[in-house]
Amino acid sequence: MSNTTAPKRFPMAWFYLALLVAYPLLVYPENALFRLTEISIGMQLTYIFIYAILALGLNVVVGYTGLLHLGIAAFFGIGAYITGILTVPAYPFQVGFIAALVLSTAGAALLGVLLGAPTLRLRGDYLAIVTLGFGEVTRFTLRNLEEITAGTRGLNPVPPPQLPGVLATPLSWLGIQPDWSLDYRLFYYLALGLLVLVVVLLTNLERSRLGRAWVAIREDELAATCMGINAARVKLSAFALGCGLAGMAGCLYATTLTSTAGPDAFDFNRSIIMLCCIILGGLGSLRGTLLGVVLLIGFDNVAAPVLDGLIQGANINPNGNPLLTFSNWKLLIFGVALIVMMRFRPEGLLPSRVVEEELVGYAPQPRGKLLRAR
């Protein structure tokens, strides 16, 4: 392990964090970018933070432990719906944000364990299809249990968190209005704060006994078991943590949007896109995962509307020719981007050092089996 190189990289992370903390406070860049692109970058960053938490959770399962998980969106949805049920006025619970966050995380983690316990002995793609199936079952259940989940309408309104009174003065110094729906910066800092906590947690876990056990299982389950690692327990812990983080992201998602959206927001497509984010960034790599989320979610939520606006604004299409509208080409552009990026960086944009060393250290294998238990 090349832990020696870690301190050299450390300041860079601090730099990016400082930039993200400073950005909304400077106000002017946000305004200028909004005038230029008509997109609130600050608000989009909030969603990117939320998806980053989701992707980091998926990365624990797929990246560290090497278990292909195709149903992460279900746990995202479970987190959102637990939050919805616990907070909307239609239910008698009305708990606070912190309680909802903890219970969503715990609930999703528990369901992850319940799904994992009987199925973790499945190998590779059999586990993948079980997680996929669980995701679809969850979506249909959310849809069909209309008495509980309000069906496709979604539960709303999810109230914003209570601001602690002590924060009132510092917020007014910073020029932030204490209203969650008027000033995006409250959710921005909430999501950023949670993301930083998750990153710190995972950075420490990576180097802990458990983190090394995850990687050992991914690299060679049999050898790991011979070394005394309890494979079942280690895999279950990865499942619990990954699904729990997804539930946490779900809680944040529902709170930020004031609604659980509908069950279809948590479908297989969402799982697939999150998987693309972490593979594209570099499996098992924290930095890679974050970059993958920025690129893919950024394309969908920032680049696509900006391009669309430019094309409509340029007025090259006075006759309404459908071939000249952006929405008719969106999927193609997205697909080509995925293909091209994988073609030139098959190991991911920022691969984790372990994988990188493996790729250099071993002769390439005839079949791409590097990330499978051999």
Add this chain to the structure above:
Amino acid sequence: MTSLSFLAAADASGLWETLGQYTLIGLTNGMLFALIALGYTMVYGIIELINFAHGDVFMLGSFLALAMINVMTGRDWDWSDPQMLWLGIGLLLLVVPLFCAALNVTIDRVVYKPLRRAPKLAPLVSAIGVSFVLMNVGLLWGGAADRHFPDLISRQNLLGDDAAIGFTAKDLMVVAITVPIMAALTVFVKATRLGKAMRATAQDPVAAQLMGINIDRVIALTFALGGALAGAAAVVYGLYINTVSYQMGFQNGLYAFTAAVLGGIGNIPGAVLGGLVIGLARAFGSGYVGERWTSALVFVILIAILVFRPAGLLGARTREKV
């Protein structure tokens, strides 16, 4: 008392008839899923890639079939004449699989081949990318709305007009096309030299290469065969379901993938069995549980089966090699 038992008997015979009807529908739909699943499972068997774009190759095939039918109808092709009908379907079954095979091989050469030595999950993302691209092509080709696929085959009940169970010429067509294809595929894989090369490559590519098998050609052949099967499935699907849309590849691909895994991925009879199980699960689910739970039920059954048979229904429990 007597009247009551009479009622029960009448009910029971009705029950058997509906059971038979559900079984027939389930098996026919299952055949279709199986045909798509075969392409999945063969590609997986050779290069261990979950080819998410497979369903979209199938979708483009059905658009081609629709376009051909429209052109042929425009040129006064007489579909009502049985001879011309079967000739026309034969033509579709020749051209569409060729197109899908060519498309699949091209995709492999351009997109997957450069990634053969990449980490296992890299081609998966490329496959998802290809799926998006093909879906967009379908959108530009066929438009966003569902399209009606002409109803060329008679709906007349072969068991007689008053029979309680419906089995139409259309249902027969599905069986008459899919079963020979599956049989031919089995013979090909089991008995020919190329089939043997395919099996050898699936088992151990390095050893196969050492035995003088050209792996690249075998992989290309697998993609061609998988594409051709998807093309044939596209024609049968169009004629049987009668609706095509640019989004249909996704859902059908999902079921086909499920069928392939259910049967034991990489296993050809397994894919067929998996397809039939899914078809039956959908039909019985709709009949006895409730339409809205049908799709969830398919996956519940899948999870239950995999918990008890972790390598699928027909998958071999291989011991890990050390």
Add this chain to the structure above:
Amino acid sequence: MSRFLPPILLLSLLAITTFAGWKDAGDGHPQLIKIVSSLPRTGSAKAQTDTIVNGIKIAMGEADYKAGGFGIVYADWDDATAGAGQWTAEAETANANRAVRDPDVMVYIGTYNSGAAKISMPILNKADLLMVSPANTWPGLTKPDKGDPGEPAIYRPTGRVNYVRVVPTDDLQGPLGARWAQEMGVKRVYVLDDNEVYGKGIATLFIEACQDLGIEVLGHESIDSKAQEFKPLMATIKGDKPDLVYFGGTTQSKGGQIAKDMIAAGLDCKLMVPDACYEEAFIQSAGADNLNDRCYVTFGGLPPDKLVGPGKAFVDKYTERFGGMPEVYAIYGYEAAKVALEAIQLAGVKNRNAIREACLAIKDFNQGALGTWSFDANGDTTLTTISGSIIRDGKFQFVKVLGH
């Protein structure tokens, strides 16, 4: 050195934008008003939203992109993403915020999905920005006591109404459809819906009306609109021998496939569908033969070929430009844009609150394609004309007006 490149780039971007953002945003262009629509333009609902946008563009073109002395700019925003393939809550939120922050935006046309409206309504309400929906049918968005508890007050944090809709809610079509079925002599019905807000709502109201009228409801099932075929379901229904099958749903949620599979299963009874199937795409997706003389459609407003005045002009223009009768969503899109332009015209100033008030005050509006109607205090249309049509020879043929 490459790892220092991104930070340097980011820092310089920050510096440049800080200076660029120094000057005040201002009030935008004094002579320009922007109307935006937020609809799912990618994925499963694209076919319907294409027609809505067509309708909006015709309305804009008719006004020559002018209203109340202002130039009008129209922007077609997407609340769906490529990755999701359908509307996403964050895209809808972003669109709403984008509209609020852009000082030129005076009217927000949308949304398509009622679930999306629930998210953007409170955001737009705080800015007093007028929102005109061409497609939301969930009654709770406007009507007290008809939706979930707390609705619609939760969408109006300011207490003022800023949301109007030109599409009638479900509580008319369902009951009138049931009465029409009774007139046709229907005694036994089987009800299906697509498990969406619109379809389920309308199907539930149809069932309630049937029970009041003494029509026997044999069963009620929700389909999965992503499923490819419904043959087993049709076999079940066939065993119940209904006189009529009612499908609460849309063309895109498999209305066509339902009609087809009924025939395939040998179920040749009547089929009744609501207004979301009143479009040629429905006949095309079902195949004209499968619907001939057995498919009944209810529709809010008069059918396009019975319109006079401005409505007829629209129908002619649409047919000329897009080669076919306008789809129902094109009509609603057209109506929504017409209302937006009328509100700007009436207000005569570039002020969101003035335009909102002007819109709610619209009475006896007859410039559109749906006849004459007004907005009530909740922002709902007072339109109660429901017409019934039958599909014959691949065309919708008007049968009668079902009620006022």
